[in-house]
Amino acid sequence: MPIFELFAPCPRGLEAPLAAELREIAKHTPLNVGAEVPGGVHFRGDWPAIMAANLNSRIASRVLLRMAQRSYRSENDIFELAVEQEWEHWFTHLQTLRVDVTAIKSPLRSLEFVTLRVKDAICDRLRDKSGDRPNIDTTNPDVRVYAFLTATHCTLYLDTSGEPLFKRGWRLDKGAAPLRENLAAGILSLSGWTPGTSLYDPMCGSGTFIAEATQMALGIAPGTHRSFGFEKLKRYEGKTWTAMKGAALQHHREAQGASADLGIYGSDISGDMLVKARSNLERAGLPEMPLKQIDARNMTPPFDTPGILIANPPYGERIEIRGPRGELREVRDVAHEMGQDEDDHGFRREQPDQTDAAFFKAMGDALKQRFTGWQAYILTSDRTLPGQLRLREALKTPLFNGALECRLFKFDLIAGSVRQRPAAAGDMPA
Ligand SMILES: C[S@@+](CC[C@H](N)C(=O)[O-])C[C@H]1O[C@@H](n2cnc3c(N)ncnc32)[C@H](O)[C@@H]1O
Numbered sequence: 001m002p003i004f005e006l007f008a009p010c011p012r013g014l015e016a017p018l019a020a021e022l023r024e025i026a027k028h029t030p031l032n033v034g035a036e037v038p039g040g041v042h043f044r045g046d047w048p049a050i051m052a053a054n055l056n057s058r059i060a061s062r063v064l065l066r067m068a069q070r071s072y073r074s075e076n077d078i079f080e081l082a083v084e085q086e087w088e089h090w091f092t093h094l095q096t097l098r099v100d101v102t103a104i105k106s107p108l109r110s111l112e113f114v115t116l117r118v119k120d121a122i123c124d125r126l127r128d129k130s131g132d133r134p135n136i137d138t139t140n141p142d143v144r145v146y147a148f149l150t151a152t153h154c155t156l157y158l159d160t161s162g163e164p165l166f167k168r169g170w171r172l173d174k175g176a177a178p179l180r181e182n183l184a185a186g187i188l189s190l191s192g193w194t195p196g197t198s199l200y201d202p203m204c205g206s207g208t209f210i211a212e213a214t215q216m217a218l219g220i221a222p223g224t225h226r227s228f229g230f231e232k233l234k235r236y237e238g239k240t241w242t243a244m245k246g247a248a249l250q251h252h253r254e255a256q257g258a259s260a261d262l263g264i265y266g267s268d269i270s271g272d273m274l275v276k277a278r279s280n281l282e283r284a285g286l287p288e289m290p291l292k293q294i295d296a297r298n299m300t301p302p303f304d305t306p307g308i309l310i311a312n313p314p315y316g317e318r319i320e321i322r323g324p325r326g327e328l329r330e331v332r333d334v335a336h337e338m339g340q341d342e343d344d345h346g347f348r349r350e351q352p353d354q355t356d357a358a359f360f361k362a363m364g365d366a367l368k369q370r371f372t373g374w375q376a377y378i379l380t381s382d383r384t385l386p387g388q389l390r391l392r393e394a395l396k397t398p399l400f401n402g403a404l405e406c407r408l409f410k411f412d413l414i415a416g417s418v419r420q421r422p423a424a425a426g427d428m429p430a
Helices: 015-025 048-054 073-083 111-130 181-192 208-218 236-256 269-284 332-337 353-369 385-389
Strands: 004-009 031-037 040-045 063-072 096-105 142-151 153-159 199-201 264-268 291-293 308-311 374-380 397-403 404-411
Touching: 015 031, 015 040, 015 048, 015 181, 015 332, 031 048, 048 199, 048 236, 063 073, 073 142, 073 153, 096 111, 111 142, 142 397, 153 308, 181 308, 181 374, 181 397, 181 404, 208 264, 208 269, 208 332, 264 269, 269 291, 353 385, 374 385, 385 404
Parallel strands: 096 142, 199 264, 199 308, 264 291, 308 374
Antiparallel strands: 004 040, 004 063, 031 040, 063 153, 142 153, 374 404, 397 404
C-alpha cells in the first residue's frame, strides 16, 4: 500500500492541538505525525489514514496530499514540475479543476501567472494523455490542486478534502459572525475541556461551541454527514471508505438516543440566535441541548460543578446596542428604524466605547462574583479586554479567526483569589 506525504493546514495557533488530534486518530488508523509548521502539521499515511483524518479531524482545514516538491527560479520551472506529474492517475479530463497558489517570500511577481502556468501544465498533460483538457471550475470543482511557494521551493498538493473541513455539512443558517467550526474545536482543545466537565457559552450565537462539544461528548465524527474530495479521485479505496463511513453513521445513530444532560449549556441575549442555534443542532442530528435567552451581564453558573466558560463576544462594531433608557435592544428593530442593512450582525452599537466598557465591566463583575472556581476562555481581537473586564489573564494565546488576529484570554476565577487588575489606561470609566 503506498504511503503518502500529507499536510493538514489549520488556523494559525492551532498547530499543537492539531498534532495532538492526529496522534489520537493514529491510535485507530496508522499514521505518522511529523513536524508542526506555522499553519499546519505534516504527517504520513496510506489511504485509510487520509480518510480517517478527513473524517475525524475537527481542527484541520484540509488534508493535502503532496505530489511533488522542487526548487524553482521561474514560472517555467514550476510549469515543468507540474507537467511531469502523473495527474492522469488521479483524475480525468472529464472532471473539473481548480488551482490555487499561495506563497511566502516568493520572488515571483504574479501569483495569478503562476496559477495559470500550473493550470496549463495539468491541462496540457491530461490533453496529451487522454486527448482533451479538463474544464476549470472555481466554485464547485471536482478536483483541487494547490501550489505552495517558499522563497526557493515549490510544492504541489492534491486536495483530498474538497470543501474545507470546517464545513461539517449541517450548517445552513450561518447566523451572524459564526466561528469556524475548526477554530471552535481548537479552542475547546486549548482550554483542556473534556467531555464530562461543565461547559458554558454565554454568547453562544449560532451554537458552534455547543455543537462541537456535543459531538465530542457523544463521540460523533465531525465529517460523518459530508462528502470529501478524495471520493472523486481515481485511486481512492471505495470499500475501505464505505466501511469507515458506515461505522461513523452507525455510531451517530446509536448516539442519537443519548440524553442532553451532558453538562453543556449555551445562552445568548438574542432569541433569534437561539432559534438558529437550535435548528443547527437539529440539522447536525444532535439532541436538544439546553439553550436559554440571558444577557451575559446577568449570567449565573448553569451547573453546580465549576467548569469551563468559553465565549467569543461580538467584535468592534458588532456589539449590542443600548436603548435610550439604557436597556439593550436588538438592532433588528433599530436597523429598520434607521434603514440599515441588518445583514452584518444582529447587534450594532450607538456609543461604541462607552457601551463596550460598561458591558465588559458588568460581564467581568458577573465572572468574579458568580463563577468562582471556573476557568473562562474568551476569544477576542480586542487586546484591552482583560482591562475592560477588570481581570488579569492567566494566559493569552494568539489565534487567527480567518485573517483577524485574535487572542484567546484565559482567566482563572479561583476562590478567594480572583486576579483582579486595575482599569487599564484608556479604559472608559464605568
Ligand atoms: C461573535 S457572536 C458569537 C458567535 C458564536 N460563537 C457562533 O459561533 O455563532 C457574539 C454573540 O454575542 C451575543 N451577544 C451580544 N450581546 C450580548 C449580551 N449582552 N449577552 C449575551 N449575548 C450577547 C450576540 O447575540 C451574538 O450571538
